[in-house]
Amino acid sequence: MSDVRLENISKRFGDTLALEEVSLHIHDDEFFVLLGPTGAGKTTTLRVIAGLEKQDDGHVYLDDMLMDGAQPADRDVAFVFQQYSLYPNMSVYDNLAFPLRSPLRRLPEGEIRQRVTEAAEKLRITHLLERKTARLSGGEMQRVSIGRAIVRQPRIFLMDEPLSNLDAKLRESLRVELKHLQKTQGSTTLFVTHDQIEALTMADRIAVLDQGRIIQNGTPFDIYDRPSTTFVAQLVGTPRINLIAAEWQDGAYRTPGAALSFARQNGAAAEKVLVGVRPEDVRPGAGDFRGEVVLVEPLGVETILHIRTGEITLLCVVSGLSSIQLGEVLSFGFAVERLHFFEMNGRRL
Amino acid sequence: MANAANAPRQKVVISTRVDKVSTGARLTSSFRATIAVIVALIMLIPVAWMAMTAFKTRPDAVAVPPKVFFEPSFEGFVSLLTSRRQLTNDEIAVYQQRTDLGWADQIALIRGQAITGPSAFPRQLLNSLIISGVSTVFSVGFGVLSAYAFSRFPVPGKDDLLFFILSQRMLPPVVVTIPIFLMYRQVGLHDTHIGMVLLYTAFNLSFSVWLLKGFIDEIPREYEEAAMVDGYTRLQAFRKIVLPQATTGIAATTVFSLIFSWNEYAFALMLTSDAARTAPPSIPLVLGTGGIEWAAIAAGSLAFLIPVVIITFLLRRHLLRGVTFGAIRKG
Ligand SMILES: Nc1ncnc2c1ncn2[C@@H]1O[C@H](COP(=O)(O)OP(=O)(O)OP(=O)(O)O)[C@@H](O)[C@H]1O
Numbered sequence: 001m002s003d004v005r006l007e008n009i010s011k012r013f014g015d016t017l018a019l020e021e022v023s024l025h026i027h028d029d030e031f032f033v034l035l036g037p038t039g040a041g042k043t044t045t046l047r048v049i050a051g052l053e054k055q056d057d058g059h060v061y062l063d064d065m066l067m068d069g070a071q072p073a074d075r076d077v078a079f080v081f082q083q084y085s086l087y088p089n090m091s092v093y094d095n096l097a098f099p100l101r102s103p104l105r106r107l108p109e110g111e112i113r114q115r116v117t118e119a120a121e122k123l124r125i126t127h128l129l130e131r132k133t134a135r136l137s138g139g140e141m142q143r144v145s146i147g148r149a150i151v152r153q154p155r156i157f158l159m160d161e162p163l164s165n166l167d168a169k170l171r172e173s174l175r176v177e178l179k180h181l182q183k184t185q186g187s188t189t190l191f192v193t194h195d196q197i198e199a200l201t202m203a204d205r206i207a208v209l210d211q212g213r214i215i216q217n218g219t220p221f222d223i224y225d226r227p228s229t230t231f232v233a234q235l236v237g238t239p240r241i242n243l244i245a246a247e248w249q250d251g252a253y254r255t256p257g258a259a260l261s262f263a264r265q266n267g268a269a270a271e272k273v274l275v276g277v278r279p280e281d282v283r284p285g286a287g288d289f290r291g292e293v294v295l296v297e298p299l300g301v302e303t304i305l306h307i308r309t310g311e312i313t314l315l316c317v318v319s320g321l322s323s324i325q326l327g328e329v330l331s332f333g334f335a336v337e338r339l340h341f342f343e344m345n346g347r348r349l
Numbered sequence: 350m351a352n353a354a355n356a357p358r359q360k361v362v363i364s365t366r367v368d369k370v371s372t373g374a375r376l377t378s379s380f381r382a383t384i385a386v387i388v389a390l391i392m393l394i395p396v397a398w399m400a401m402t403a404f405k406t407r408p409d410a411v412a413v414p415p416k417v418f419f420e421p422s423f424e425g426f427v428s429l430l431t432s433r434r435q436l437t438n439d440e441i442a443v444y445q446q447r448t449d450l451g452w453a454d455q456i457a458l459i460r461g462q463a464i465t466g467p468s469a470f471p472r473q474l475l476n477s478l479i480i481s482g483v484s485t486v487f488s489v490g491f492g493v494l495s496a497y498a499f500s501r502f503p504v505p506g507k508d509d510l511l512f513f514i515l516s517q518r519m520l521p522p523v524v525v526t527i528p529i530f531l532m533y534r535q536v537g538l539h540d541t542h543i544g545m546v547l548l549y550t551a552f553n554l555s556f557s558v559w560l561l562k563g564f565i566d567e568i569p570r571e572y573e574e575a576a577m578v579d580g581y582t583r584l585q586a587f588r589k590i591v592l593p594q595a596t597t598g599i600a601a602t603t604v605f606s607l608i609f610s611w612n613e614y615a616f617a618l619m620l621t622s623d624a625a626r627t628a629p630p631s632i633p634l635v636l637g638t639g640g641i642e643w644a645a646i647a648a649g650s651l652a653f654l655i656p657v658v659i660i661t662f663l664l665r666r667h668l669l670r671g672v673t674f675g676a677i678r679k680g
């Protein structure tokens with residue numbers, strides 16, 4: 001039904017290179033997340049797909065049709081803006097009906113009413129329909145703007161951080177709703193976020209964008225379990241991955257300051273490496289290393305321990321509330337098969 | 350009354366509940382209102398005086414000391430709107446016998462005059478309406494379009510162009526009256542409606558582009574972009590989304606343009622003589638027989654004032670509302 005392909009898209013704004021050779025393929029029914037820090041070029045990517053920005057190089061295909069010269073109206077995509085603007089001089093109903101009233105569609109008013117009511121029910125905003133948009137809360141506005149996208153069946157939903165301006169609780173519930181909506185209607189979605197939790201929880205596939213380039217492209221598992229660079233490794237996962245510089249000595253990577261060593265089955269790949277250890281892969285209680293607990297952060301479902309050994313402080317997560325006390329000296333080990341090795345320039349080995 | 354329990358926790362300046370507004374804020378606001386009323390009254394005195402003079406007879410109008418209380422009369426309006434002929438004593442006697450005289454004729458007769466026909470003033474007022482109306486529509490219409498273009502598109506040399514447009518305003522218009530007069534004579538625009546419309550549009554356009562650009566800059570692009578993605582062309586998005594958002598700016602620009610071209614005196618005096626003569630240069634020239642017709646001049650000024658008052662009154666809601674930023678979330 002719908003299929004979106006970007007081929008080597010480049011876009012410059014004066015001196016800043018916003019996108020560099022970006023290629024993406026979003027399949028039908030897929031929930032695709034574009035994850036990246038601020039200024040990475042996420043919004044620009046969406047705007048190029050929607051036709052609001054013209055790429056300098058490369059091609060956009062929607063359903064295998066070349067769209068490079070097409071007007072936004074003719075591309076049949078829906079856009080939920082980052083800094084959303086509902087049409088302020090219209091009621092919520094008129095906002096939702098606006099895309100359906102487009103001269104391109106010419107729907108009878110009866111069908112418009114039916115579709116608007118349906119969308120409003122899905123998003124639970126039926127009671128707001130007669131209101132002016134200026135009087136809505138942030139969450140309500142965001143529902144309305146999502147509603148304006150789902151009243152029609154566009155080729156693709158482009159959502160630019162639709163949840164980022166909401167408080168944590170609302171964000172969580174809308175996240176679930178959105179995912180549910182996407183799965184029940186089977187709509188292709190390109191969702192932009194800088195929040196790794198949103199990305200990991202919602203995505204079928206994730207592309208990580210940094211400084212206009214796609215760093216990695218894969219399922220949430222790929223991204224989390226096989227990060228292709230230290231940048232990706234640090235971007236996903238809370239608490240952050242531990243990155244430890246180590247040198248090859250006597251058949252293992254060893255840290256210079258502390259007495260840590262990391263075995264690597266297939267031998268030395270480089271003289272010096274960065275070893276990535278996810279906090280949950282640090283196992284306190286048993287192991288070859290000893291360290292002092294310098295901070296305990298109990299979060300309920302899990303507890304974060306900061307363990308200092310030599311000059312290095314490792315983050316460690318244990319599930320549930322832990323009996324480990326501040327200042328305790330304990331032994332710990334690593335889940336050896338889950339270590340990540342990176343070159344000093346950040347590339348995965 | 351502001352006891353501790355009732356007093357608002359924070360200082361409330363505006364509220365529908367009078368008891369919630371702090372006493373200080375209430376005093377300040379009524380003090381401000383008083384000042385505003387006093388200033389308004391002072392500003393209105395000349396207008397009120399003009400309105401009074403319009404209804405005075407000639408002796409009342411020039412009376413020393415000025416008369417505040419007087420017998421109202423339509424003499425001023427009659428002399429403004431008609432042309433008359435001085436009657437001889439014999440004729441006056443004849444006229445006084447006649448019973449077919451209308452009320453205007455009778456007013457004229459008091460001063461020993463007979464009405465011979467309508468004056469040029471109604472037509473001049475109509476000229477003013479046509480010329481300033483059309484030029485206002487043009488300057489606001491073109492102004493909105495070019496302001497939108499300057500605001501949204503990467504026009505080459507945008508800043509220079511904008512400065513050039515603004516620089517049109519730096520020239521005192523009077524400086525160019527003679528050259529324009531000569532040009533208009535050459536190309537046959539002298540004393541034509543088109544000529545005056547063109548001139549006033551040219552003068553107002555720079556101002557209206559700048560004013561409107563400010564307003565349009567304030568309207569987030571996301572509105573139009575959303576509309577364009579939703580299946581509208583840029584022009585449709587402009588009409589449906591941008592224009593309704595810009596009403597405040599359009600109303601303000603309309604009033605300013607209208608007032609300028611409505612009041613313009615120097616060019617009208619130079620460039621029109623008869624067919625396209627507007628009201629401003631004519632009003633002071635309402636000549637009576639012997640002496641200045643103050644009542645007629647005041648009546649003319651009053652009639653001249655009314656259209657502007659009506660327009661401003663009609664647009665007041667937009668003028669006062671200020672710019673609403675609508676439902677945009679600042680990220
Ligand atoms: N219209 C523009 N003119 C000039 N530079 C721009 C323009 N739009 C984007 N940029 C630049 O391009 C780069 C990418 O911007 P973009 O808005 O795509 O980032 P983003 O990933 O959406 O960031 P954020 O998370 O802050 O929204 C940034 O460096 C930005 O400054």
Ligand SMILES: [Mg+2]
Nearest residue numbers: 042043082160
């Ligand atoms: Mg963005």
